[in-house]
Amino acid sequence: MSHDQETISAVQELSMRSVASDYIARVKSGDIGALPAILGLLALGIIFKFSSQYFLTDRNLANLITQSAPVMVIAMGLIFVLLLGEIDLAAGFTSGVCGASMVLLINNHKFPWYVAFIVSMIVGTALGFAMGLLRARLGIPSFVVTLSAFLAFQGVLLLMAGEGGTIPLQDRFIVAVENNNLSPTQSWIFYVVAMGAYILYGLRRVIRGRKATVKLELFKVWLLRNAILTVLAGAATYMLNGQRGNPPQSSIKGMPIVVLVLLGLLFAGTFTLQKTKFGRYLYAVGGNAEAARRAGINVTYIRTMAFVICSGFAAIAGMLFASRSNSISPTTGGGTTLLYAVGAAVIGGTSLFGGRGKMRDAVLGGLVVATIDNGMGLLGFSSGTQYLVTGGVLLLSASVDAISRKGAAV
Amino acid sequence: MSDPILSLRGINKSFGPVHVLKDVDFDAYAGKVTALVGDNGAGKSTLIKCIAGIYIAETGEITFEGKKVDIDNPRDATALGIEVVYQDLALCDNLDIVQNMFLGREERTGIVLNEPSMEALAAKTLDGLSVRTVKSIRQVVASLSGGQRQTVAIARAVLWNSKLVILDEPTAALGVAQTEQVLKLVRRLADNGLAVILISHNLNDVFAVADYIAPLYLGTMTTQVETKNVTASQVVELITTGKSSGVGASK
Numbered sequence: 001m002s003h004d005q006e007t008i009s010a011v012q013e014l015s016m017r018s019v020a021s022d023y024i025a026r027v028k029s030g031d032i033g034a035l036p037a038i039l040g041l042l043a044l045g046i047i048f049k050f051s052s053q054y055f056l057t058d059r060n061l062a063n064l065i066t067q068s069a070p071v072m073v074i075a076m077g078l079i080f081v082l083l084l085g086e087i088d089l090a091a092g093f094t095s096g097v098c099g100a101s102m103v104l105l106i107n108n109h110k111f112p113w114y115v116a117f118i119v120s121m122i123v124g125t126a127l128g129f130a131m132g133l134l135r136a137r138l139g140i141p142s143f144v145v146t147l148s149a150f151l152a153f154q155g156v157l158l159l160m161a162g163e164g165g166t167i168p169l170q171d172r173f174i175v176a177v178e179n180n181n182l183s184p185t186q187s188w189i190f191y192v193v194a195m196g197a198y199i200l201y202g203l204r205r206v207i208r209g210r211k212a213t214v215k216l217e218l219f220k221v222w223l224l225r226n227a228i229l230t231v232l233a234g235a236a237t238y239m240l241n242g243q244r245g246n247p248p249q250s251s252i253k254g255m256p257i258v259v260l261v262l263l264g265l266l267f268a269g270t271f272t273l274q275k276t277k278f279g280r281y282l283y284a285v286g287g288n289a290e291a292a293r294r295a296g297i298n299v300t301y302i303r304t305m306a307f308v309i310c311s312g313f314a315a316i317a318g319m320l321f322a323s324r325s326n327s328i329s330p331t332t333g334g335g336t337t338l339l340y341a342v343g344a345a346v347i348g349g350t351s352l353f354g355g356r357g358k359m360r361d362a363v364l365g366g367l368v369v370a371t372i373d374n375g376m377g378l379l380g381f382s383s384g385t386q387y388l389v390t391g392g393v394l395l396l397s398a399s400v401d402a403i404s405r406k407g408a409a410v
Numbered sequence: 411m412s413d414p415i416l417s418l419r420g421i422n423k424s425f426g427p428v429h430v431l432k433d434v435d436f437d438a439y440a441g442k443v444t445a446l447v448g449d450n451g452a453g454k455s456t457l458i459k460c461i462a463g464i465y466i467a468e469t470g471e472i473t474f475e476g477k478k479v480d481i482d483n484p485r486d487a488t489a490l491g492i493e494v495v496y497q498d499l500a501l502c503d504n505l506d507i508v509q510n511m512f513l514g515r516e517e518r519t520g521i522v523l524n525e526p527s528m529e530a531l532a533a534k535t536l537d538g539l540s541v542r543t544v545k546s547i548r549q550v551v552a553s554l555s556g557g558q559r560q561t562v563a564i565a566r567a568v569l570w571n572s573k574l575v576i577l578d579e580p581t582a583a584l585g586v587a588q589t590e591q592v593l594k595l596v597r598r599l600a601d602n603g604l605a606v607i608l609i610s611h612n613l614n615d616v617f618a619v620a621d622y623i624a625p626l627y628l629g630t631m632t633t634q635v636e637t638k639n640v641t642a643s644q645v646v647e648l649i650t651t652g653k654s655s656g657v658g659a660s661k
Contacts, residue, residue, distance in 0.1 A: 277521075288502045291499075296514040
């Protein structure tokens, strides 16, 4: 029988060539992965580096990170919802409402910052739970549920802000998250510890993988990837440790504290998606809800929880918004926030059709969006042009997503 | 001949005024393939769903491994070791072979999924079925051919020490070469000691692998015959008219 020609046992020998051909096969089956985002980031970096003397400076890099942090966090939450093929259009204003709740509790009720933050998280997850139930139990399309919520939460935020318009925030712990930095020494210690833990964990996985019947990844590829990551993270740490104040009057250097928040969330989210049953079920429901149901998975529960988690991330983003601008305004989380967050996830490689996506997509895509925004701003392009370009990039990624999916279906 | 692992006696099932199954008797044996054949609307799917716990028969009794059992829902069937592979397979395209095989029944250490253990068990199961046509068990299912997908669905069904596997039209959507592969696999399941119920429209397939043929005609089981004792034209007669000159009386 001719089909037995492709006979290869379940144990497969890996080589550089087979890794490359596996990657091509994955792209053909619709999984484009992170490569386009990385290449895009590289290209943008080079273009802006040569057209603006300010772009790749110590000051601008720190600015880029603190600027994009809230959007990245919203994008991280959105990935849970996008994995199911759903959408949460209200995530931006959820963050606004949660941020406002936190700030009002601190200002008017003298709550300690951590209590206020936890309450705002509870508010966020409750909002997500309500939206999730409407989607999963009543079966209203998530587009409609969250579009209504988008409008309603905007109203809630306006009412909370009241006549004053903006609610100022003085709490120094919250403000510190987006505005203070680790000392250069602390930054290097953090770099060594975090990078070391990542490499050791990966090494353990590679060694274990060799014992199992199938090697998870070729050692050489793993080595290359880790080397690149180590160098890039080292370079970023070095740049963040550079002086970006005006030395006699003010000295600003070190890793912004928000980097720790971002990496912590990235780790927690990745762990949940890749290592736990719940994460596996999110992918399963997004891939084929009927198959998931027949396998005994509680699809209603998974759908509801995805919205709860998404809104929980939005609540954290609300705290970051408040921290960054020392206040919450009626437009916090509005404007381009949600569109940039969806754009970040999709540009990073998460599919709008569900079943495909990773936590790191939010960070990679978030960096791309922020780079376009920031770099074009430095070059003096108007907001109009910036929106036009960002919209174009989002459309391009969505097209790649749709085309690769079409390729998989054939 | 040994006792049947599953035996149905006097099964009746109606939907409103429509009497779909009429006093159906049916047996399946460990190590044997029993083909359930019949025209559209003869009641094949309904009968299978009564065994799988999706429908509950109104009257009649089900004996499994010599004991009278009640199968009130799919979980009861699974607990007994009965697995069904439906025609549409119900696989998640975005998950790999191992992930699909363990979906809903993942192994864990603490809260972390135990991938090496699941991978090893999946590889062992596929080896036991002599499946060597997949490149890697970490391939996503989307990249597999129709026959390979069928193989994964069947492997998923036998992963759980199941005793009876029901296959609903496993070759309906396959080409010639892939059909042959899947039929070999069906035969191997039985040779490994499982009881297999094969639903099929294709008499060539049935004669290629089945030990017994059970033709349903308008909700009645005409007679369950041994494949080697009948010819294709006799089976066609049983399917279309409910009786056949040579075998109809043997009941």
